[in-house]
Amino acid sequence: MSPVRDHQGIALTSFNGLWDRGDPDTTPLDHFSQCSNIDFVAQSSFRTRPGVGISQTVSVPLSNVKRIYNYPIQNANTLIVLTIDTSGNGKIYHVVSSSVTYGPILTIAGMTDFAFVPYAGRGYISPFTDYNNGSLIFQSGLASNYLYVYAGDGTNARQAAGAGMSGTMTIANGAAGYTDAGQKVFGFVSQTASGYNSPPSILTSFITSSGNSVSFGSIPTSGNPNVVKRLLVSTITIPNFNGDLSGYQFFFVPNAVINDNTTTALNNISFYDADLLSDASSLLNNLTSVPAGAVLSMYHNRLCLAATNTDISLIYVSLPGEPEAFDQIAGLIVAPLDGNPITNAQEFRDVFYVFKRNRTYSYADNGGDPSSWPLVIIDPGLGTCPHGVATVLDSGGVNVDALIVATYQGISRFNGVYITPELTWKISNYWSNLDFTNNFGKIQMVNSPVQKKLYCVTPSRNLLVGDYNNGMDYKNIRWCPWNFQSQVNSVGIQDVNNIILGADLG
């Protein structure tokens, strides 16, 4: 019974988060017209948000943190972290544990953000930064910079790919052996520790004898200290040699490998033309240096890089299983040109989705070269930003049946189309008031399926948390902004359930 005569009390029994849509007076009784720093418990309770603790216990912890990525290695789930020092140099560190930090493994002046993909235990790093296009701020690869590969062992990251060797070698008949007699062109391919094969080089012609093997001397070593092998390549016998050393198809010669970068001789190699089965000519088309881009993603075991400084709508697609091998003819995809850069790319249900700030496209692997993959325009009005697809643990952006994508319209589920109403329907005013003109690129999201929470770093540099324990749909998700002492730049998940925040100086 109400203690006040003639007044029927109103019981507030459920609390479903922030409502910021239309007039504040239309806020339903089971929502808040204003809230911050609260966390939802079970189905209908709330409490103060959890506190933060330090992640590093070292004597000099990293400061001015701009970006964090998960980096799973063989025996741990580690972090790759970007900081910016007082001179404006971007420095990337490998945080192995709370007490062990490697680096900086890469230092680049002007790097304000970076794209990252872990693959086969290594990390692939692409530095990028902001640029102005009219009144908007976009992101593209850092000018005159490249894709880097990091081995994960604390050694410095190095530029990916690489040029072939230079110099000359000598060729002579070796000991008794066998070849198909006739004119051939020989060369060497250098291979780095990460498995990248350079284009054939040191091309030299020689006429072999049927009863002799072939010996090679004065073989140059590679100036790249990361080269660990040199592989002999050869053409088949050329009936009418026209003098063009690179105009014939090359093959790897079986059992003709120098397993170091110091030996200068390879003797007594015998082979028949019929033994030459593994093509090496495709290496001639590969890029020897891969330009930096704002987007890195994996699709069908291919590394995809997009939005370089000079080609903001171009996607470089590597060969399958060879993340440093980009065919500069067949490995290119040109997204529709509209003056906007590609901002994100994500594989979902075997389709490769490519995003711009307000466009979404798809490409499907038809078994042919990437340049032949068909384009489908998924949405001509919605897209996302460089970190606007929510990551789930270290598995990229896929969770169950949909991607979670931050668009100008709101945070939406995407399963091939953008599902409406968007998840931020209840807080549409809050979302639309964010500074997308200057800071759309600041958005980063993670999805914790264990906690059933979405964590979104907003352009305001706080954390917008969506609790979906009651269901991931626009009605039942519960939103609340969280603020901290520092401005948050980055969010990630480590070890299944730990939410990591990166904060900078502002």
Add this chain to the structure above:
Amino acid sequence: MGTFKIKPTSLGSSTFTLVSGTTLGAFQAGALNSSVIKTNGSGALARLDCALATSIFLDNSVLPTSFSSLPAGFTVVTHNPILNGGGSTNGDNSASWFMQFDSSTESSNSQTGLFTYPNTILSMLDLVNGGFGVRGVGTGTSDALFGTLANGWFISGNYSIQNFSWTISPSTSVSPGTKVTITASSGLGLGTLSSLSIQYVDSNGNTHIDTVLAQDFLSQSQTQVVFFFPQFGNLTTGSTVYIYAIDNGTQFSGSVLAGTLTVKFADASGIYILTPFASTDIIYNAARDGTTTSVNILDPIIKTGFIP
């Protein structure tokens, strides 16, 4: 309503060359000796720098007013850079010239000496720190752009004084996360503010702007706004930060200087981990020596909808 001029104090950079026998005079007080200068055929640019202490002249005064001494409520209403003191330029009509505010905002080809900044009204701090410039593009090596420039180069504009009395508390030793309260005791109210623009100049002379949106205020009423002070970068303790209020257009347009405060540097940046059931935030100390400080979680708040 009044008028102001922002006059350059120094020539930041120039790629103009002088016709033989002429000189570029001093830029102090915006005076430029009559000169004939040319663009070298391919174009040239002169950037002029201003100073907060000596560049602002109110109501045709011959003495400058420092930025920190501007009257409370000072609001820029209009602003235009002027070449040749507002008169027309003389010059070779085969050449073109363009006026600039900051180096990325430029007029179209004009010979009337006026250029209205597109889209928004800048604050006085932005105008002074941004400086202005002029770019000329000629068609030959003997293009003469300007005949007489005796009246000098400056930015002119109109200002108004918004009648209000606001106080900021605390106003000293403010750290990131400090709960700051702006209280209106008279004049303009605070209920229609759409954001606060927090501006400061770092040791390199670069202006930084942090925006606190109204939706991120802890509370807002006609007489009071409460917000958490954001991280403000690597500023030394005691540095001055300017708080500008931006209205939603109901009470005023542009921005109004709400006041200033001094900060206490506290580097709480780093990598943190959300800790379930933790009742405080543990943050790195500003000394960055591995020690930490326990601070209260910034006030959790809720406000229900209208209860009939």
